[in-house]
Amino acid sequence: MIRRQLFNLLRQETRLSSTSTGLRGQHPITKDKPVLHQYPKIDPMTLVGNQLEEMVGEIHQELENQLKNDIELGKVSKYYFDGQGKAIRPAIAMTIGHAFNAHCGVAENSDIIAKQRKVAIVAEMIHTASLYHDDVLDRAETRRGKVAVNRQWDACKSTLAGDYILAVASKIMAQIRHEEVLIVLSQVLADLVRGEFQQLQNKADSSERFQLYLAKTFNKTASLLAYSAKANGLLSSSYLKSPEEVKANADAAYNYGRSIGIAFQLVDDLLDFEASSEQLGKPAAADLKLGLATAPVLFATTKFPELEDMIARRFNKPGDVEKAFEFVLQSDGLDRTRELAREHCDSALSAIEPLTDSKYKWALASLTDYCLNRLK
Numbered sequence: 001m002i003r004r005q006l007f008n009l010l011r012q013e014t015r016l017s018s019t020s021t022g023l024r025g026q027h028p029i030t031k032d033k034p035v036l037h038q039y040p041k042i043d044p045m046t047l048v049g050n051q052l053e054e055m056v057g058e059i060h061q062e063l064e065n066q067l068k069n070d071i072e073l074g075k076v077s078k079y080y081f082d083g084q085g086k087a088i089r090p091a092i093a094m095t096i097g098h099a100f101n102a103h104c105g106v107a108e109n110s111d112i113i114a115k116q117r118k119v120a121i122v123a124e125m126i127h128t129a130s131l132y133h134d135d136v137l138d139r140a141e142t143r144r145g146k147v148a149v150n151r152q153w154d155a156c157k158s159t160l161a162g163d164y165i166l167a168v169a170s171k172i173m174a175q176i177r178h179e180e181v182l183i184v185l186s187q188v189l190a191d192l193v194r195g196e197f198q199q200l201q202n203k204a205d206s207s208e209r210f211q212l213y214l215a216k217t218f219n220k221t222a223s224l225l226a227y228s229a230k231a232n233g234l235l236s237s238s239y240l241k242s243p244e245e246v247k248a249n250a251d252a253a254y255n256y257g258r259s260i261g262i263a264f265q266l267v268d269d270l271l272d273f274e275a276s277s278e279q280l281g282k283p284a285a286a287d288l289k290l291g292l293a294t295a296p297v298l299f300a301t302t303k304f305p306e307l308e309d310m311i312a313r314r315f316n317k318p319g320d321v322e323k324a325f326e327f328v329l330q331s332d333g334l335d336r337t338r339e340l341a342r343e344h345c346d347s348a349l350s351a352i353e354p355l356t357d358s359k360y361k362w363a364l365a366s367l368t369d370y371c372l373n374r375l376k
């Protein structure tokens with residue numbers, strides 16, 4: 001549930017490490033500062049959960065508003081908006097928005113917050129629409145422990161329902177009435193499709209293969225977080241006079257979203273090897289079964305070069321999936337993947353370091369711990 005606490009393990013409070021004036025322009029984001037690892041641990045859901053509580057109902061309403069007698073389209077398009085998702089994307093978008101509002105001196109009753117909430121809703125809708133298409137492409141059996149949409153209905157209806165969700169999301173995007181926000185959110189749609197295409201490609205050279213994997217990871221996962229964070233950073237900066245300051249805020253928000261997005265996907269790829277299918281709500285080793293070589297496998301090729309041939313044939317020979325799984329467990333692939341995720345979490349912390357201190361900034365920082373320690 002949306003109100004569910006994201007991470008019980010982050011209960012213990014540490015002390016605030018610095019004080020803040022909270023005044024606009026007091027801390028322009030201009031230069032890198034060292035990564036801060038000491039900060040109060042705050043669950044973003046305790047801060048923005050109540051603002052997201054109504055989100056699922058509102059999305060249902062928006063989807064229904066366009067429909068007359070299209071009862072089935074309504075049912076299919078609402079199917080994955082069931083309150084069972086982690087709502088991590090809207091939570092990050094809202095928390096970023098509040099953190100930059102505190103940094104820019106935006107009033108708590110400003111109409112900017114309503115616009116930032118629309119960005120959060122659009123982020124959740126784009127993500128969910130992409131899952132409708134993804135489950136068709138992957139011929140998924142289950143998602144979040146329930147029958148996948150393409151099994152409950154069929155590929156055509158699922159694809160069209162995904163298109164319909166995007167159409168309704170586009171209308172909400174336009175209602176934000178901010179040209180650059182519209183441009184950056186539209187970029188996410190292009191990136192998602194490019195990422196899915198990149199996933200179909202293969203490279204013979206191992207370093208090019210890793211570059212392609214990182215590009216795919218950005219496009220499929222991090223782009224949505226990066227650009228929805230940027231959109232809300234831009235909205236927070238609406239009343240700033242200095243274009244340099246606006247750009248610095250937009251860049252910092254983008255860099256946070258990009259880095260935490262890549263870290264999230266790296267951990268996801270790790271959990272495909274470490275977590276059980278019950279924990280994941282979908283089969284374990286799903287990526288290998290789909291022919292995909294993610295970071296743990298790519299790293300494992302150093303110790304087990306025989307993986308190269310299996311990657312090239314997309315693990316399609318009987319026994320490939322089981323062998324590749326074993327090789328990964330016997331290699332340092334999982335440790336190196338976790339280390340890379342940690343580095344991206346450090347980049348995320350660096351991006352928000354120059355922000356005025358606020359509970360929202362600490363919640364963004366705490367998300368890096370959740371990202372690295374989560375079990376599903």
Ligand code: FPP
Binds near residue numbers: 192193196282
């Ligand atoms: C999950 O991948 C899928 C995505 C993050 C994006 C999928 C994007 C498309 C299908 C392109 C079309 C885009 C739109 C906007 C309609 P996964 O299979 O790795 O994860 P999973 O285990 O959750 O299925």
Ligand code: MG
Binds near residue numbers: 140
């Ligand atoms: Mg999938």
